[in-house]
Amino acid sequence: MFPAMTMPPMLDPARHALFLDFDGTLVELQDDPQAVRVATEDLDRLIELQSRLNNAFAVLSGRRIADLDRFLSPLRFAAAGVHGLERREAAGAETVHLAGPSMLDPVREALRMPLAAEPGLRLEDKGTALVVHYRGRPELKVMADRVADEAVRGVADLSVMRGHDIVEIHIAGMDKGRALASFMTQDPFRERVPVYLGDDTTDEFAFAEVARLGGIGVKVGPGESVASHRLAAVDSVHRWLALEPDADGGAN
Numbered sequence: 185m186f187p188a189m190t191m192p193p194m195l196d197p198a199r200h201a202l203f204l205d206f207d208g209t210l211v212e213l214q215d216d217p218q219a220v221r222v223a224t225e226d227l228d229r230l231i232e233l234q235s236r237l238n239n240a241f242a243v244l245s246g247r248r249i250a251d252l253d254r255f256l257s258p259l260r261f262a263a264a265g266v267h268g269l270e271r272r273e274a275a276g277a278e279t280v281h282l283a284g285p286s287m288l289d290p291v292r293e294a295l296r297m298p299l300a301a302e303p304g305l306r307l308e309d310k311g312t313a314l315v316v317h318y319r320g321r322p323e324l325k326v327m328a329d330r331v332a333d334e335a336v337r338g339v340a341d342l343s344v345m346r347g348h349d350i351v352e353i354h355i356a357g358m359d360k361g362r363a364l365a366s367f368m369t370q371d372p373f374r375e376r377v378p379v380y381l382g383d384d385t386t387d388e389f390a391f392a393e394v395a396r397l398g399g400i401g402v403k404v405g406p407g408e409s410v411a412s413h414r415l416a417a418v419d420s421v422h423r424w425l426a427l428e429p430d431a432d433g434g435a436n
């Protein structure tokens with residue numbers, strides 16, 4: 185059983201600013217990061233919701249914004265990608281990159297041999313972040329952690345984050361909490377109550393910021409969290425976004 189946390193209140197498009205994580209929140213996790221899909225009816229609902237929220241809607245993800253655009257097309261949206269190292273202030277605005285890929289070159293090189301020696305560890309190179317994946321091979325977690333920690337040793341200003349079956353290395357200084365805080369200083373987000381939905385440990389930064397701002401944090405799925413509310417799974421998220429009163433079907 186999950187630790188007790190209640191279902192979130194109904195979204196109020198006139199009052200709330202909605203921030204959504206992507207993997208594990210809008211889409212089910214898959215072995216292959218490129219294999220995730222958003223159903224057409226879910227996309228249509230997001231497009232309608234964004235309009236009802238007067239564009240107080242953003243996706244905050246570990247993914248690159250270009251990848252989010254591919255998965256969420258034709259939705260156009262404000263976003264923070266790579267945990268905030270990429271930013272797009274509003275739908276249609278330019279994406280700003282707060283770090284360059286060359287900053288990770290020494291780490292890229294240090295990961296090359298250990299990853300070649302263990303095919304169960306797969307590298308996702310996002311330019312400004314390097315991700316070591318071990319989904320489907322939980323016994324490789326210890327090795328993935330060690331390989332990542334050794335690769336960053338002696339390289340300044342890096343952050344190592346652990347998520348669902350991944351270890352992620354990127355330039356330090358940003359996380360989803362800071363990204364959310366920054367959106368909340370701008371129109372059309374400011375003056376609204378922030379609502380954040382996410383499923384992973386990297387979402388805890390955003391839950392903490394939302395709590396600080398008096399908003400609503402919604403943990404998706406099991407696990408400890410500082411979030412105030414919970415939804416059981418990805419399909420509950422889509423039902424909640426559809427403003428269904430019993431989105432969890434009684435699970436919560």
Ligand SMILES: O=P(O)(O)OC[C@H]1O[C@H](O[C@H]2O[C@H](CO)[C@@H](O)[C@H](O)[C@H]2O)[C@H](O)[C@@H](O)[C@@H]1O
Pocket residue numbers: 205206207208212213214215216217218220244245246247308310315317319347348349350352384386
């Ligand atoms: O912040 P998010 O939108 O949740 O992105 C976090 C990471 O998501 C992806 O990895 C996760 O999803 C994969 C596909 O389902 C899965 O294979 C992996 O185990 C999950 O951790 C993405 O590949 C990472 O780059 C993101 O940082």
